[in-house]
Amino acid sequence: MKKIKGIILLLCLCTTVAAEDGHDLWLRFRLIDNPQLLATYRNTVAGFVVYGNSPTIAIIKNELNKSLSALLGKAIKENSNPIPSSLVVGTPSSSVVISSLNLNEQLSKVGAEGFVIISKTTGGKKITVIAANTDIGALHGVFDFLRLIQTHQDISNLNKISFPKIDLRILDHWDNLNRYVERGYAGISIWDWHKLPDYIDPIYTEYARANASIGINGTVLTNVNANALTLTSQYLEKAAALANIFRPYGIKVYLTARFSAPSEIGGISTSDPLNDSVQTWWKNKVQEIYKYIPDFGGFLVKANSEGQPGPQNYGRTHADGANMLADAVKPYHGVIMWRAFVYANANNEDRAKQAYEEFVPLDGKFRDNVLLQVKNGPIDFQPREPFHPLFGSMPKTPMMMEFQLTQEYLGFATHLVFLPVMFKEILQSDTYAQGKGSYVAKVIDGSLDHHSISGIAGVANIGNDINWTGHPFGQANWYGFGRLAWDEDLSAATIAEEWIRQTFSNDNAFVSPVKSFMLSSHETLVNYMTPLGLHHIMGNGHHYGPSPWSNSFARADWNPVYFHRSDSMGIGFDRSATGSNAIEQYFPEARRAWENTETCDEKYLLWFHHVAWKHKMKSGRNLWEELCYKYYNGVDSARKMKDTWVKMKPYVDSERFEHVLGLLEVQVKEAIWWRNACLLYFQTFSKMPIPSGFEKPDKTLEYYESLKFPYAPGN
């Protein structure tokens, strides 16, 4: 009884001591609050043995030491040899115990990063084994095992093998050297370039640990809108300090290459990729980089896009540019991630078509250490887009997926939206490139076209806010990206539940309602922002809030009016045969679902077609009524999400409860803003009333058009 009192006192004081600021992410390792489960876990894990001797092994020991003790509420000690109920971690090469368990068949499948977790009996002792071919694999296994406990899974009779299908699982940071994060909504960059390399902020280790816990194995430190100074020794020394922190966690550092660097910092008159001295400059620069960072991953390049320099400035092709850099990093096993996000100001062609036209002719012309990094959709990270037509269309080129975790077009860090739902929608899309079942996922993991290298990138939503991502639920998108990159077959529901249980609570009264609104949150946001295939009608430049009326940019395809094309007849962008015919870039079987206005999947209707206001929808409503229905439905769902959260109060600490509640109130307010502004504007074309029964907009269109946000973040 006294002991219980001790623990109660402990909990109450801890909450006053430890504000729940969300900094712990999903790695909270709180005491298991289910007494029965706690007892069985204590029986299964009485101690641990870790074999091997490396910085990674030291990390594993420290992690088990701290986390197991915290989860099980008693000191779980490290032993030099297995005792009954030991957790045993190691590789066949580091441990006779492991090698004697003949796990060769399983280990032959898991590669350098995967692991085996299996319950065994050896010498009469029941033990749990985490085996891998490398210490990094073992680290991944340890985090997976801790996740099983944190999510209250049965660990008494384990037999699982796990390994990533995708080689490069990378976070792209659009972080500038002055710590400003382009499209960042969670403070400024966690990279404190000014204090590096001398002061090593603990957050660098926390960042590596968090990524290792979900299997992310690479990070691009710098913005794709690149700065040549990144490649000077002053900054390479700083990047090297970060690489040294990340290395034992199995995370490689990548940098963005400013294509004109030879002219900007190399003192060469040109940066023509076919020029000998340019090629030599890059070879020497790469050699210098590998002196600083022996396991440097390679370069991410944005070239000839939105004002960035590139090979076309010198009359060369993207292949010429990518191959020059590929040759420079090849001797060190580096890779080039070349972005396909290109569209020309001069080019009047439908922006959705330009990347395909640019790159398909180059298929087969890239070196084997070049990956083409393609955004999930053909425009630019909209709330919903069809998959990019390049997927499946360049079989000879490894295609790398680029998802955006930071919510540039999705309400910044104040809107709760669980993105893995959208990621799955894209990954499960069928390109039909090699017939039925040619899913985008298979293009990305390389299995469709038998590539030896594969990759997936997420544009980070991380900043120096105490909780990393601004919105507490933004952490779920970072977590979900990592989990999907490791295993694209995981369902969004599984990922959401894992995250909720680790981050908040294992109480089903909390898990089930929160999981359910997370899974519907993407559709909710699409409905109040851009339903039925609408896209890019956000505020010009900063992309904050609704601005379908905007037409201020000289460049047509930066203006909302270019994308929704509303007129007295109807609304939508005709990308069918009668229009830009962008639809032709898809394979016939894929196209079929979209090409006919009558049969088109309505969630993409206005993406592919200009449709009459009176067009009859599957619901029986006409298009205008359906548009109204969707916008109002989106607001209602946002309100329901908030109402559900209010009911969750008993299950959450007050700090995170209030934080999420405050943001949900903003989200509902902004959802109403979106609905009212868009419908009042589109109504000037449809000339039809908002159907009766719907609450009327409380402000005028003029009011919404008058709003200005010169200091919206991330711009």
Added chain:
Amino acid sequence: MKKIKGIILLLCLCTTVAAEDGHDLWLRFRLIDNPQLLATYRNTVAGFVVYGNSPTIAIIKNELNKSLSALLGKAIKENSNPIPSSLVVGTPSSSVVISSLNLNEQLSKVGAEGFVIISKTTGGKKITVIAANTDIGALHGVFDFLRLIQTHQDISNLNKISFPKIDLRILDHWDNLNRYVERGYAGISIWDWHKLPDYIDPIYTEYARANASIGINGTVLTNVNANALTLTSQYLEKAAALANIFRPYGIKVYLTARFSAPSEIGGISTSDPLNDSVQTWWKNKVQEIYKYIPDFGGFLVKANSEGQPGPQNYGRTHADGANMLADAVKPYHGVIMWRAFVYANANNEDRAKQAYEEFVPLDGKFRDNVLLQVKNGPIDFQPREPFHPLFGSMPKTPMMMEFQLTQEYLGFATHLVFLPVMFKEILQSDTYAQGKGSYVAKVIDGSLDHHSISGIAGVANIGNDINWTGHPFGQANWYGFGRLAWDEDLSAATIAEEWIRQTFSNDNAFVSPVKSFMLSSHETLVNYMTPLGLHHIMGNGHHYGPSPWSNSFARADWNPVYFHRSDSMGIGFDRSATGSNAIEQYFPEARRAWENTETCDEKYLLWFHHVAWKHKMKSGRNLWEELCYKYYNGVDSARKMKDTWVKMKPYVDSERFEHVLGLLEVQVKEAIWWRNACLLYFQTFSKMPIPSGFEKPDKTLEYYESLKFPYAPGN
């Protein structure tokens, strides 16, 4: 024994739960670790009674509830009536108990913000009384009482009265609307303008609480380099949301006024302060502001300085400009804080003289709700400056002190320097304006010239870093400023000790060595940066690192060479009668300590004189040798500071120990950089060797001159 075990378990788990990230500042309220003291405190405070009913009273109750229980390790309950050993808090008007204690005499002295803390016996019960004339005064008393406990003082027989001598005790935030903080080195602004007024970050309350705990009663939210948008309804609504949070803590909101606002956002062709429509515009704007913020404090104005617009643009005087704004806020009891930091590009006069020449003729011409805000020294927040000659020279005008807490010229947030030492050096300087004893402190508090209003401002060193100030010891400068503003008679030693005990530990083995290096840290920094009166030899623009050779600005008085004036003869700025004669702006008795090269206080020697390299110093060394001695001495002291900190490991949590250690390593490295770069450069003029016995610079002058920092923060 079991209970002890429980508590041990508690402590060990809490440390894994609560990272010591410094976010708690000096308000940590950890369990009293001295058992005897704990027992006596528990005997003295068995419960508490708080009289009254207001948001401030609610804050007091919540503070006592949480903090007393945490300090005393048991629930200290609120009672409706005094019990034996009660803490009793209230005002005579809110409590018969208080009014019956006849504290009228004491209360008559403490005004609206002060308090009385006294041990009393009433109805046979021994109680401790915190009495004040207002709820805000009571709140100040409560924080003072908690400080007594946190610093392990005897509270058994208290009899103290405390009240501020200075009316306005204000933090100036140089924060822009995009959250960039000019001269900020601790992340970005804590004001999240984008999410305001909808999302109220808990940090706003934490900020108000921290300031109230040290008696700060005002905050200027926006940068003195002002943005007219601050005055639009969109932003006033946001400022009002902050004011609502701050109000119950006794903190008023102030804004910076862009002098050209009438033309920029008012649609008026001029902003001439004598123009009727301009005056009307400001009157209406002020009326609007007070609708949003009924207790709005007033405006801080930087006019006709460094490119900011002002009355002189329209041929008017600073008095004309200040008085126009003063008339607008007068009906609402608002004030105008008009900055004296002006110097003209056109003007070739010694920059140190210009503010005096500009403002002394205007003495007596300002409205009675105008304060002239003057930086501590005549140049610009240098590591050491003599006091500003305006202090004492404008007896008819209330002079407000402006100190800089953010370390623009003092190594940013990576150098440990305890600024209250420097603040005291200034406050205790004798202006001799009314004869001996006319201290700067008496000018500021208004007592010398019998002003009815007085003020002191600190330019905040606060950002969104988890620990608020970047350097854990930066918190001591925020704390120290607040404590000095409340009581200018407090010694730097007292303030340092208070802060150490609350922030780190009451163990004398920690307190005494740390206090001693804090007290010498300012002299240490002066010695390795700008000894003997040198000033403004930092990197151009960003002010990071040594750059005495810089001469790149078209504007002479932005260049280091303008300030040190080294040549083959000697070094220093002749401000004596033979030079710019800036010294004449001081009263004769003050001047006397400086005017003669032979007798000049050597810490200001090169500030006032151009001195021959072979000039004999009091030490017997010549000037060049003395310069070397000072620079080497500064580096040695920085190294000793680091060595002392290393010995403190047993007394500090690992997080803050490692953080401070890492920064001290940077400080030592940069101190060596300063010493080597400056001496190698000045040596090109002195042509004398660095005395034997001193370690020789390991890099060349060319190397130091080649260093570039385009992304140094805060610029």
